[in-house]
Amino acid sequence: MSVARRGVILLEVVAACGLMAVLVAVCLQMLAVTTATRRTVERRAIALQEAANLLERASALSWQDITPERLTEIDIAPSVREILPGAVARWSVKTPAEPGPPATQVRVEITWINPAGQTDVPVRLSYWMYAAHVAPGESKP
Numbered sequence: 001m002s003v004a005r006r007g008v009i010l011l012e013v014v015a016a017c018g019l020m021a022v023l024v025a026v027c028l029q030m031l032a033v034t035t036a037t038r039r040t041v042e043r044r045a046i047a048l049q050e051a052a053n054l055l056e057r058a059s060a061l062s063w064q065d066i067t068p069e070r071l072t073e074i075d076i077a078p079s080v081r082e083i084l085p086g087a088v089a090r091w092s093v094k095t096p097a098e099p100g101p102p103a104t105q106v107r108v109e110i111t112w113i114n115p116a117g118q119t120d121v122p123v124r125l126s127y128w129m130y131a132a133h134v135a136p137g138e139s140k141p
Contacts, residue, residue: 040114043084047110047123050080054089054108055127063131066104068093076110084112102131 057074058066071091081087087110094105107126114120 040120043112043114043120044123046080046083047087047112048125050076050084050087051089051108051110051123051125053077054110055106055125058091058106058108059127059129063102063104063129066093066106066129071106071108084110086113087111104129 054074054076058071061070068091071093074089074091076084076087076089090109090111092107092109094107096103096105105126105128107124109122109124111122112120
């Protein structure tokens, strides 16, 4: 094999190593982005589950007890606070104007601080609670 041919082969090997290094760097960056995205999605799923848990605890209250003051007593679980730093639950209660059955809309919003130190996009859930209807002449259960 001639000296010139060995030089071409060496140049091809160097080019292939350079290309391989670029591909490895791109793969590592994609892995880092994928990991960060997965963690963000996991935090949102945990926040959504906690919002559902809070609403379930609120739905156990009687219709008369559904007030903003009473709902603020229902707080985020300590285990969730470890995962979602700075997590805050905000409650709102709306009663629609008449006519219609007596009803209340309860909404919970959970916000938390993301790893960049900014408030993440909140998770919001709501449900409607209706007063128990009592027909004339019946007694309340």
